[in-house]
Amino acid sequence: MKNFLYFIRESLRIIRLNKLSNLFSFLGTTLILFLLALVVGIWSISSQLTEMLRNEAEINAYFNRNIADPEELLSLVGQIDGVREVRLVDKEEARMRMERILGEEADILDLFDENPFEAYIEVKIHLDRMDSVFSQISLLNGIDYVRENREVLEQIEGVTKALEVLGYLVIAAVSITTLIIISHMIRQGVYQNREHIRTLILLGAPDNFINFPYILLGFLLTFGGGIAATVLINIIINQGYGRLGGILPFIPMPPKNQLVYGLSVFLLAVSAALGILGSLFGVSTSKRKN
Amino acid sequence: MIKASNVSLKYSDGTIALRDVNLRIDPGEFVYIVGPSGSGKTSLLKLLMGIEFPSSGSLYVMDQPIVKSEIKNIRKLRRNIGPVFQEFRLIPGRTALENVLTGMRFLDIPKRQMINNAKEALAKVGLEHKALLMVDKLSYGEAQRVAIARALARKPALILADEPTGNLDYNNAINIMNLMYTLKDRNTTVLITTHATHLISNYGNATIIRVEEGRVRVEHRGEQS
Numbered sequence: 001m002k003n004f005l006y007f008i009r010e011s012l013r014i015i016r017l018n019k020l021s022n023l024f025s026f027l028g029t030t031l032i033l034f035l036l037a038l039v040v041g042i043w044s045i046s047s048q049l050t051e052m053l054r055n056e057a058e059i060n061a062y063f064n065r066n067i068a069d070p071e072e073l074l075s076l077v078g079q080i081d082g083v084r085e086v087r088l089v090d091k092e093e094a095r096m097r098m099e100r101i102l103g104e105e106a107d108i109l110d111l112f113d114e115n116p117f118e119a120y121i122e123v124k125i126h127l128d129r130m131d132s133v134f135s136q137i138s139l140l141n142g143i144d145y146v147r148e149n150r151e152v153l154e155q156i157e158g159v160t161k162a163l164e165v166l167g168y169l170v171i172a173a174v175s176i177t178t179l180i181i182i183s184h185m186i187r188q189g190v191y192q193n194r195e196h197i198r199t200l201i202l203l204g205a206p207d208n209f210i211n212f213p214y215i216l217l218g219f220l221l222t223f224g225g226g227i228a229a230t231v232l233i234n235i236i237i238n239q240g241y242g243r244l245g246g247i248l249p250f251i252p253m254p255p256k257n258q259l260v261y262g263l264s265v266f267l268l269a270v271s272a273a274l275g276i277l278g279s280l281f282g283v284s285t286s287k288r289k290n
Numbered sequence: 291m292i293k294a295s296n297v298s299l300k301y302s303d304g305t306i307a308l309r310d311v312n313l314r315i316d317p318g319e320f321v322y323i324v325g326p327s328g329s330g331k332t333s334l335l336k337l338l339m340g341i342e343f344p345s346s347g348s349l350y351v352m353d354q355p356i357v358k359s360e361i362k363n364i365r366k367l368r369r370n371i372g373p374v375f376q377e378f379r380l381i382p383g384r385t386a387l388e389n390v391l392t393g394m395r396f397l398d399i400p401k402r403q404m405i406n407n408a409k410e411a412l413a414k415v416g417l418e419h420k421a422l423l424m425v426d427k428l429s430y431g432e433a434q435r436v437a438i439a440r441a442l443a444r445k446p447a448l449i450l451a452d453e454p455t456g457n458l459d460y461n462n463a464i465n466i467m468n469l470m471y472t473l474k475d476r477n478t479t480v481l482i483t484t485h486a487t488h489l490i491s492n493y494g495n496a497t498i499i500r501v502e503e504g505r506v507r508v509e510h511r512g513e514q515s
Contacts (some may be wrong), residue, residue: 002401013383199379202339202391205369209396 003209011220014189022221025185029178029225030032030232033271036174037233037263042166044262048254050160054127060089060135061121062145070119073142077121080136082129090119127157177275179281182218187280189214197288211283217278219272226271230264237263291317291448292338297347299333299504300465311347315497316476320470320512322490325501331332331483332376333359334501335450337374338481340364351446369397372441374451378433380425386405386412386436391442410445411443412436414469417463430457438466441474449473449480455489463489471496 015022017178070088078086089097094117099106109116114176125133130150190197200210241256253259292315298310299387308330315321323331336342337349340356354367372393383397390408399407412418415435425433434457441449449470455463467489470480474495490496497512 002394006395101421196381199381200396201365202341202368202373202375202379203393204365204371205396206365238426 007076007213007216011217014193014213014217015221017192018188020183021188022185025181026221026228028181028227029222030112030228031269032174032177032181033226033229033267034232036170036270037229038236039167039170039265040266041237041259041263043163044259045253046160046163050157052156055124057122057125057127057130058149059125059130059134059137060147061123061140061143063121064142064144065118067142070121073140074121077123077137077142082126082133083123084126085124087122088119089114089122091117094119098154102206135276172176175274178222178271179278182222182275182278183282183285185221186214186218186279187286189217190283190286194288201288214283215276215279218282219275222271222275222278223268226275229271230267233263233267234260291315291319291352292481293350294328294337294344295348297300297337297349299337299342300345307342308337308501308506311506313499313506313508315479316478317477318474320474320495320498321479321481321499322486323333323386323481323499323501324484324485324490327485329501330504330506331501332452333504334506335452335481337502338448338450339368339371343439358476369444372444372446373432373450374437374454376452376456378437380433380436380440382424382426384425384508385422386417386425386428386432389425389436390440390443397444407443407445408439410420411439414442415439416465421480431459431462434458435462435466438469440456440501442469445476445478447478449478449482451482452482453483453485455484455486 060078063070067073074086074088077083078222092115093110095115098117099109123133123137130148134146134148137143197210237256237260240254241259292313294313295309296333297313300305300306311334323334325331329363333342335342337356338351340351340361343358343378352367353447354360354363356364381392384392387408391404392412394404395440409418409421412421415438417432417435417439420428420432427435434454435450438451438454441468443450451470454470455466458466463486467482470482473480484490490498495512496510497508498510500507500509
């Protein structure tokens with residue numbers, strides 16, 4: 001710890017030695033991390049949407065009118081593996097649901113003398129067990145017809161998976177790019193200070209002592225980029241969150257503060273880790289004489 | 291302290307810098323290495339620092355074999371050596387004090403003692419009033435004295451000084467030689483290469499080693515402290 005201030009001073013000296021190059025590295029890192037935060041933010045919102053829809057994944061089972069006790073059927077369905085929740089939707093509730101969907105057009109239902117809707121069993125399921133639950137319910141005695149919304153769910157699932165893959169690709173691209181930028185910058189610093197480093201080696205300084213200012217430099221620049229990207233993403237979210245909710249009201253947005261906090265912690269942690277890794281890579285690949 | 295048996299040094303361009311060197315330097319010995327330019331004096335110091343390695347023969351410095359495969363241990367050995375380089379090797383953009391401190395930062399010396407050592411060493415070479423000046427602003431002679439202070443402040447067991455008075459006027463050169471000579475009293479081994487043979491006649495107890503065309507001969511064996 002006796003050298004802590006010395007290491008900070010050395011790192012700042014190396015930054016000053018190459019002001020323009022380090023400034024561009026800082027700006028580049030900031031923009032890359034900002035891009036990462038955007039993708040992760042979108043990914044997070046879409047994951048929440050998918051998760052919500054997953055929880056809404058359901059099968060509607062219509063049963064024979066002659067069945068005396070639908071509760072017995074309900075109990076049988078409830079025992080099937082993959083079923084989360086079962087309830088009976090009677091004719092009146094089915095009509096009310098349709099009225100809600102039709103809104104102002106619901107008057108059309110008054111044209112019917114009798115309630116045209118039938119009671120059915122609403123089965124909330126685990127999405128990944130849909131096939132098995134579907135076939136098992138279909139085979140139950142008294143079940144006439146089973147309806148599922150698999151197509152919509154699969155499409156949303158597909159989009160989320162694509163976003164997930166895109167997210168991983170962006171994370172990989174950001175990591176590789178940041179590592180290359182930082183390690184290149186460190187190697188440049190090592191090269192420019194080669195005589196200084198040579199002197200330290202001849203005086204017997206250990207590698208840790210020689211390398212630490214460069215590792216600190218990479219950390220400071222990348223973490224600084226992380227902080228700047230965090231500020232940017234905070235501004236963007238604060239400005240755009242309300243508007244997005246207005247334009248796309250059907251998308252369930254996570255609470256703003258939760259998203260901001262999560263992204264900030266993520267960006268700061270990633271930038272710190274990438275800074276240290278990039279510097280270590282840069283230092284370890286620099287050539288020096290013993 | 292130093293033991294060389296049949297040591298030769300041949301550079302990659304084929305130049306033979308040292309031939310069959312046999313040498314024994316004891317702890318506390320004060321040694322002048324004299325000889326004309328290009329005779330091999332600096333090459334001998336480079337070998338002792340582990341900057342170069344013997345092409346043949348065996349060399350030990352403080353029981354550490356000087357061979358390439360031992361480079362990690364040689365770097366540790368250097369922490370016990372106070373080197374004064376011919377080209378000074380001061381770190382530009384830092385003060386004289388900071389340069390002297392840099393030589394100690396990675397040694398096991400508490401911070402307060404490190405600062406005291408640095409100030410004391412700068413005072414010994416007559417530069418206490420320039421401690422906070424950037425080394426870039428110092429004259430050649432002053433920069434050389436900062437390099438000497440850096441070596442002294444570490445309080446090493448062995449000082450290897452390559453032409454430490456090369457850029458000094460007569461009075462400063464005498465002062466530096468006197469200062470180096472006093473290190474005998476604390477059992478520090480000192481090896482100094484020099485052209486200035488007129489300076490060495492004052493030190494009767496010094497060992498004088500002459501290097502000519504790569505051959506090393508002990509001309510006068512001094513008393514140990």
